[in-house]
Amino acid sequence: MSVLDALAPVVSETVGPQAARIDREGVFPAEAVAALAEAGLLGLISSPDVGGMGHGPRQAAAVVEELARHCASTAMVVTMHYCGTAVIEAHGPDDVRKRIAAGEYLTTLAFSEAGSRSMFWAPTSTATPAGGDGVAARLDARKSWVTSAGQAAGYVWSSRPLAADGLSTIWLVPAGSPGLSVGPSFDGLGLRGNESRPMAADGVLVGADAMLGPDGGGLDVMLGTVLPWFQVLNAACSVGLADAATGRAAAHVAATRYEHLDQSLAENLVTRSTVARMRVKTDAASALLGDTLAAMEAGRPDTMLRVLEAKAVAGEAATEVTDLGMRACGGAAFRKEVGVERAFRDARAATVMAPTTDALYDFIGRAVCGLPVF
């Protein structure tokens, strides 16, 4: 069975029917996550050695894109889970890897901080040596945004290094650790079901086995492991949102009529040109995402450039496409039933999720001008 065949009943029976409530009430898509776990899809990128499906970024992007067509909150929860899983697969303990593969363990990234804000590569939070039975470090942090906060079983967590040089060290912090707390509930413009809440660590004690990768090696983990996954999955979320908004706008303008003119909205040149621009921008972003995945798979020399471009292009495209959808569908789009309004709100997150579009333009400009990128 293909991955999308496995996903189809999860979407039709749970994700789709729950989507409006998730957005309206701003609640975590717990039933969707449970259904994804039941279908084995939380173990999509886990190695078959630990019981996972062993798929790569292309299949993960297909899952996230399809989820985003129906509920972008669920898509972003899964995006963060796959990003955290990639780190744990590379550096984490086998028991956690097995639990992820079995769908028993949801994870996420806890990188962004109140101190360094969108510049996640430079955490200000600390890891200090600590003693005690099995204890290696004490973590203190003010994390600003953590998707699935309070819902995940473990957090892939950044801090300043414990003792080594370097910008950061990555840890796996279990939910329920004494001193770990979750901030107020998330009341956002979009992605309202994400539970993207602040978190704090006040003297959280972790063992040496909680370190993911070498002390001081956090930047390598962020750039080498997390960045490619996050960029393509965030782009896939944007493409799914843009595609859904384009389809809904086209359906609305084709089916809605000016009775006094005896014509549909689509028969107006301006309106159908607006929908055409939505289609073109969506398809261009989708094509770039496809080329990025091809570059990654082939190890092409332009892979890093494509990886940086994919999220910037798809995030901006989704923002523009959903804005055009609001215009094409007129006042009707201000109400929920056309289905463009939620995509318009959800799509806006991609441009400010780090690396933000502005930061990506900085990195891409450095790459094409021959300056050091990072």
Ligand SMILES: Cc1cc2nc3c(=O)[nH]c(=O)nc-3n(C[C@H](O)[C@H](O)[C@H](O)COP(=O)(O)OP(=O)(O)OC[C@H]3O[C@@H](n4cnc5c(N)ncnc54)[C@H](O)[C@@H]3O)c2cc1C
């Ligand atoms: C829905 C949602 C979910 C999230 N989930 C997670 C998560 O699971 N884990 C996680 O770690 N983080 C998460 N984040 C945080 C995200 O990755 C960013 O860190 C956060 O959105 C940055 O917001 P800020 O207000 O701190 O930005 P700021 O750093 O205050 O930036 C404000 C603006 O200034 C621009 N800017 C700043 N510096 C420069 C510069 N040098 N050049 C050009 N422009 C610049 C930025 O691009 C941005 O547009 C999430 C964010 C959102 C919105």
